[in-house]
Amino acid sequence: MFTATAFASILPEILILTIGLIILVCEPFWKGEQKRNAGWLTAGGLFAAMLLSLLLARPSEPQVVLGGMLRFDWLGFFFKMLFMFAAAVTALMMMDYEKIGKRGESYLLLLVSLIGMNLMASSADLVMLYLSIETTSIPLYVLSGFLLDDDLSVEAGFKYFIYGAMSSAMMLYGFSLVFGFAGTTDLYAVAATLTSGAISPWIAFGVATLIIVGLGFKISIVPFHFWAPDVYHGAPTPISGFLSTASKAAGFAVVMRLFFVAFPEFSAAWATTLAALAAISMTVGNFLALPQTNIKRLLAYSSISHAGYTLIGVVAFSQFGAASVIFYLAVYILTNLLAFGIAAAFRRAGGGDELSDYSGMSRRSPLLGLLALTAFLSLSGMPPFGGFVAKVVIFAAGIQADYLWLVIVGIINSIIGLYYYLNVLKFVYLYRTPNQDEENNPIPLTQPYKIALVILAVGVILIGTVFAPFFNWSNVGALRLF
Amino acid sequence: MNFPILSVITFLPFAAGMFLLMLPAQRKNEARAVALAAAVADLLLSAWVYVQYLTQHMQGYQFVEKYTWLNIPPLNIALHFGVDGMSAPLVLLTGIVMFTGVLISWGDDNPKVMSGIQDRPREFFAFLFLLAGGVFGVFVSLDLFMLFFFYEIAVFPMYLLIVIWGWVKTREYAAMKLTLYLFIGSVVALVGALVMYWAQYQNTGALSFDMLLMERANFSATFQRIWFLPVFLGFAVLGGIWPFHNWSPDGHVAAPTAVSMFHAGVLMKLGAFAAIRVGVMLLPEGAKYWSGLIMAFSAIAVVYGAYIAFVQTDLKYMIGFSSVSHMGLVMLGVSTLNVTGLTGVGVQMVSHGVMTALMFAVTGMIYDRAHTRMIPELGGMAKVMPFAAVGFIISGLVSMGMPGFSGFIAEFPIFMGVWRVQWLVAAVASISIIITAAYIMLIIRKVFYAPMPENLQGQVGDITVLDKTAIVTLCLVMVGIGVFPSVITPMISSGVNYIMNILGGA
Numbered sequence: 001m002f003t004a005t006a007f008a009s010i011l012p013e014i015l016i017l018t019i020g021l022i023i024l025v026c027e028p029f030w031k032g033e034q035k036r037n038a039g040w041l042t043a044g045g046l047f048a049a050m051l052l053s054l055l056l057a058r059p060s061e062p063q064v065v066l067g068g069m070l071r072f073d074w075l076g077f078f079f080k081m082l083f084m085f086a087a088a089v090t091a092l093m094m095m096d097y098e099k100i101g102k103r104g105e106s107y108l109l110l111l112v113s114l115i116g117m118n119l120m121a122s123s124a125d126l127v128m129l130y131l132s133i134e135t136t137s138i139p140l141y142v143l144s145g146f147l148l149d150d151d152l153s154v155e156a157g158f159k160y161f162i163y164g165a166m167s168s169a170m171m172l173y174g175f176s177l178v179f180g181f182a183g184t185t186d187l188y189a190v191a192a193t194l195t196s197g198a199i200s201p202w203i204a205f206g207v208a209t210l211i212i213v214g215l216g217f218k219i220s221i222v223p224f225h226f227w228a229p230d231v232y233h234g235a236p237t238p239i240s241g242f243l244s245t246a247s248k249a250a251g252f253a254v255v256m257r258l259f260f261v262a263f264p265e266f267s268a269a270w271a272t273t274l275a276a277l278a279a280i281s282m283t284v285g286n287f288l289a290l291p292q293t294n295i296k297r298l299l300a301y302s303s304i305s306h307a308g309y310t311l312i313g314v315v316a317f318s319q320f321g322a323a324s325v326i327f328y329l330a331v332y333i334l335t336n337l338l339a340f341g342i343a344a345a346f347r348r349a350g351g352g353d354e355l356s357d358y359s360g361m362s363r364r365s366p367l368l369g370l371l372a373l374t375a376f377l378s379l380s381g382m383p384p385f386g387g388f389v390a391k392v393v394i395f396a397a398g399i400q401a402d403y404l405w406l407v408i409v410g411i412i413n414s415i416i417g418l419y420y421y422l423n424v425l426k427f428v429y430l431y432r433t434p435n436q437d438e439e440n441n442p443i444p445l446t447q448p449y450k451i452a453l454v455i456l457a458v459g460v461i462l463i464g465t466v467f468a469p470f471f472n473w474s475n476v477g478a479l480r481l482f
Numbered sequence: 483m484n485f486p487i488l489s490v491i492t493f494l495p496f497a498a499g500m501f502l503l504m505l506p507a508q509r510k511n512e513a514r515a516v517a518l519a520a521a522v523a524d525l526l527l528s529a530w531v532y533v534q535y536l537t538q539h540m541q542g543y544q545f546v547e548k549y550t551w552l553n554i555p556p557l558n559i560a561l562h563f564g565v566d567g568m569s570a571p572l573v574l575l576t577g578i579v580m581f582t583g584v585l586i587s588w589g590d591d592n593p594k595v596m597s598g599i600q601d602r603p604r605e606f607f608a609f610l611f612l613l614a615g616g617v618f619g620v621f622v623s624l625d626l627f628m629l630f631f632f633y634e635i636a637v638f639p640m641y642l643l644i645v646i647w648g649w650v651k652t653r654e655y656a657a658m659k660l661t662l663y664l665f666i667g668s669v670v671a672l673v674g675a676l677v678m679y680w681a682q683y684q685n686t687g688a689l690s691f692d693m694l695l696m697e698r699a700n701f702s703a704t705f706q707r708i709w710f711l712p713v714f715l716g717f718a719v720l721g722g723i724w725p726f727h728n729w730s731p732d733g734h735v736a737a738p739t740a741v742s743m744f745h746a747g748v749l750m751k752l753g754a755f756a757a758i759r760v761g762v763m764l765l766p767e768g769a770k771y772w773s774g775l776i777m778a779f780s781a782i783a784v785v786y787g788a789y790i791a792f793v794q795t796d797l798k799y800m801i802g803f804s805s806v807s808h809m810g811l812v813m814l815g816v817s818t819l820n821v822t823g824l825t826g827v828g829v830q831m832v833s834h835g836v837m838t839a840l841m842f843a844v845t846g847m848i849y850d851r852a853h854t855r856m857i858p859e860l861g862g863m864a865k866v867m868p869f870a871a872v873g874f875i876i877s878g879l880v881s882m883g884m885p886g887f888s889g890f891i892a893e894f895p896i897f898m899g900v901w902r903v904q905w906l907v908a909a910v911a912s913i914s915i916i917i918t919a920a921y922i923m924l925i926i927r928k929v930f931y932a933p934m935p936e937n938l939q940g941q942v943g944d945i946t947v948l949d950k951t952a953i954v955t956l957c958l959v960m961v962g963i964g965v966f967p968s969v970i971t972p973m974i975s976s977g978v979n980y981i982m983n984i985l986g987g988a
Binding site for chain 1: 503507551552553554556557605627630631632634635637638641642645646653654658661662665666669670672673676677679680
């Protein structure tokens with residue numbers, strides 16, 4: 001039964017696949033520098049695909065399609081748009097990055113992973129969910145280890161793979177238990193069986209623990225975070241950016257669907273556990289970020305703490321909470337991509353990843369300095385950048401749900417966060433290079449980086465000032481979740 | 483729909499800042515000219531608002547603009563602007579400090595002087611204007627969310643301004659300390675604000691950050707007593723309240739001249755204003771309950787700040803601690819919760835803002851030319867820069883609370899108000915007047931009239947015309963208020979009446 005709705009529901013994925021196929025066909029005919037064009041093709045194609053999907057494939061009433069595998073709703077659609085945007089920007093950033101920029105297969109891997117994420121966000125069935133998680137992860141393992149002659153990158157690929165395989169095995173075991181107890185893999189039907197009280201709460205708790213291990217790995221919360229700093233550090237920087245944003249957001253899309261829809265009954269009991277995880281993630285992430293001297297490791301720990309903040313919205317377990325999570329993720333994707341993009345652009349221009357390499361950046365390139373200002377102040381939650389509104393909204397959701405203590409933990413953590421984000425800006429704006437000859441050493445930015453970074457910075461400021469439409473979309477996404 | 487003057491005042495600095503950042507970096511003089519033009523425009527507009535309010539309205543919130551910014555339940559945020567008798571003078575104060583701050587920072591290419599901002603003036607003015615826009619936004623916002631939004635915009639440029647253009651020795655430490663203090667204060671207050679938002683919903687069913695609605699939210703007395711302290715103190719950190727004043731003198735010392743002026747002149751008022759607007763006006767019952775504590779804190783600040791100022795040898799530290807002392811008077815006035823005290827608060831905020839801006843400006847001029855701020859190493863400045871000397875003496879007289887200057891109009895009512903509540907506190911706090919007089923006269927004698935040390939002779943030149951313009955502007959305000967109090971007190975009273983209605987009705 002392949003109806004127009006079913007077609008619309010997977011139109012973005014079809015378009016992405018088409019782009020991938022075009023690259024696969026064209027790439028062998030391009031020579032040397034030309035292969036870089038695959039990046040333009042990917043980015044342009046994805047923006048076009050977003051536009052087409054927005055025009056033709058908007059969901060109306062939530063609907064289960066394709067034999068119950070996918071749910072065609074606003075939550076999934078909103079996340080799909082976010083992922084496609086993130087992938088397009090990542091493709092731009094990859095273009096001039098060493099090794100990965102001039103290889104067609106790296107873009108193809110990115111696109112395949114993107115398809116997986118899109119399906120993660122809209123899966124309505126445990127089997128589909130598991131498949132899509134694997135589709136997302138496997139290309140990312142390869143991309144993390146893409147720089148074959150760089151030990152760090154190879155280590156990152158292996159580490160990511162081993163952790164990923166391990167936790168996805170645990171999650172699969174959890175899924176199989178759910179199937180065993182509920183007799184169905186349909187997420188929306190699982191809820192009905194569970195609410196009837198046929199299963200003892202202890203068993204349910206055990207099953208949920210297994211599943212949270214797998215998802216906790218994807219969203220990198222403490223104590224499932226050990227892979228994140230090493231992988232972000234070793235992987236090619238644009239890929240680290242993609243991992244820390246889109247891949248994490250995809251994990252949150254699944255968390256929301258599972259805990260808001262499939263397991264609402266034990267969500268109440270789980271709220272306390274998740275709240276504890278949120279508090280620990282924020283605190284551990286921030287404290288470990290404090291002593292970091294490598295920008296990528298610093299951003300890795302900061303992304304762990306941001307997963308903690310986001311969980312506050314999940315714990316709130318309300319429609320407003322869900323909306324705040326989506327909004328937070330949108331802001332976070334823009335901001336963190338910007339931060340990693342700066343790191344990638346700077347490294348490509350001959351700089352390193354150590355914070356001390358950033359000395360004098362604002363003199364060498366005022367534009368890059370301002371972009372770094374935007375990214376790090378947004379991460380620390382300062383207006384007029386997106387981070388401020390996102391934090392207020394997520395704290396508001398926490399307080400509405402009577403989690404005042406959790407919000408206070410969040411507040412304390414955002415103060416710690418401010419310290420190390422400002423520390424980065426101190427290098428960018430205050431410190432100088434040893435010879436004080438910054439004016440003679442400008443940082444050249446290539447066209448794709450300029451486009452990508454400026455788009456992101458404008459987005460961060462837009463979402464932080466004219467936040468109404470963005471919050472509206474988040475709210476619509478959350479509205480149709482239940 | 484009238485001309486949206488408050489939005490223009492608020493957003494003009496942002497627009498100018500953006501424009502500055504787009505100019506080419508080498509065009510230093512163009513950047514300065516753009517900055518001056520924007521500052522003059524904002525000064526004129528805010529003066530117009532002030533005069534209109536003074537001559538025509540004189541009650542309630544005027545020039546009100548309201549645009550829905552986000553209305554998606556459960557959130558409701560509006561761009562709701564308006565000024566009353568309390569905030570209109572502060573808007574004008576910001577305009578004045580912005581204008582004089584730009585003049586002071588103009589920059590002099592003479593290598594012997596090197597006054598003002600030489601290094602990257604484009605970025606300096608852009609960040610300064612970001613700060614100014616945030617300050618305007620807080621003074622005119624009637625929406626709690628927007629108040630926080632602008633409040634935090636006013637905080638972070640301080641970090642950059644101090645860390646990039648500040649005094650090399652302490653800037654890293656001071657900038658981080660200042661930013662963290664202020665951020666902690668504001669996020670603590672933010673939690674309080676979010677709690678109030680949901681409590682309002684439970685009480686009245688209204689979902690809105692509109693402060694005019696929140697004033698009528700009927701928070702229970704217990705609720706107000708619990709949440710008053712976090713909200714009030716969170717903002718009062720920026721007002722330099724004892725024992726959270728610690729960041730302020732360090733910040734003053736490390737900041738470049740114009741930023742010190744902004745910081746002491748306007749930012750500290752921002753803290754006091756927000757503490758009154760949100761703390762006292764939305765949680766009046768809490769204010770009554772805790773007023774004793776606030777009074778104790780601020781009485782300590784008044785005397786302690788003055789005494790610490792007295793023993794300083796660095797001119798900027800001295801003025802920094804005198805600011806703590808004078809802002810202590812503001813908080814003291816707030817804690818009286820009576821008409822007299824609050825009227826004094828309104829005038830003192832303006833008077834101290836102008837006075838301390840002038841003091842920092844003169845200090846900056848001296849430092850740029852003599853390359854030292856240590857009082858024992860200075861002397862004879864009145865001969866080489868007579869204009870600056872006169873300016874400093876006038877602001878010194880204001881600081882001492884001499885009749886005929888704005889300081890008297892401000893401090894006298896505060897002490898009267900305190901006397902009515904607790905005469906002992908007034909008696910103790912008035913010691914500060916003597917100490918203030920002592921250190922001000924000490925500076926004037928040593929820095930301006932003592933013989934000039936030999937190593938400075940021939941090294942120090944006179945100040946520029948722009949500097950003089952700034953000094954004249956600031957002096958005019960201080961003398962003007964002192965001689966014609968009627969240009970400000972009726973206006974402040976109208977604002978105070980509004981607060982008293984809330985305090986009486988609760």
